[in-house]
């Protein structure tokens with residue numbers, strides 16, 4: 001992933017988490033286990049190892065969120081063996097379209113990570129339909145915000 005996560009359409013706190021993810025530095029269990037005594041079993045499904053790909057993309061929950069977002073917005077198709085990040089680089093069309101695509105991608109990373117943390121730290125499960133609704137609302141609000149407020153009035 002290049003600098004897409006600095007796109008102004010992306011909400012600042014989503015930029016932060018997406019940037020950490022892109023640096024492969026999210027404090028995911030298999031990563032923490034290199035530095036400390038740590039179980040590596042995913043707290044959500046309790047059956048597989050927790051790593052970035054598993055939590056953010058492959059797990060049933062993440063897949064469900066992704067399917068819903070795909071039916072809402074047309075994402076670039078992912079070739080086999082290609083990462084999601086690389087597929088984002090192949091976006092064609094208007095600039096607005098790529099801005100929105102990045103914004104949705106970043107929101108998805110942010111909220112799935114949040115849902116994972118809610119289970120681990122607060123023992124609360126956010127239903128996937130609720131997460132999807134929040135992602136859509138946040139992206140919509142961000143777009144309206146950027147369209148309605150001229151640059152000099154914005155406080156990023």
Ligand SMILES: [Zn+2]
Nearest residue numbers: 042044045059
């Ligand atoms: Zn799992």
